[in-house]
Amino acid sequence: MTxxxxxxxxxxxxxCPVYLALLPPNIAEPKGAYLWKDKTVVDWANGPAxxxx
Numbered sequence: 001m002t003x004x005x006x007x008x009x010x011x012x013x014x015x016c017p018v019y020l021a022l023l024p025p026n027i028a029e030p031k032g033a034y035l036w037k038d039k040t041v042v043d044w045a046n047g048p049a050x051x052x053x
Contacts, residue, residue, distance in 0.1 A: 012037065 016035050034044045042050055
């Protein structure tokens with residue numbers, strides 16, 4: 001999608017989705033939360049916004 005000009009490698013971009021996919025079922029958190037690339041929960045509506053990269 002970025003013609004190999006993205007900011008992150010494939011491995012860096014996969015960290016958070018793989019982490020979420022491998023969580024056990026029926027956990028309390030991070031259910032419905034927005035996670036940043038380092039797996040920290042971000043308050044999407046009220047900020048503060050995480051560093052861009």
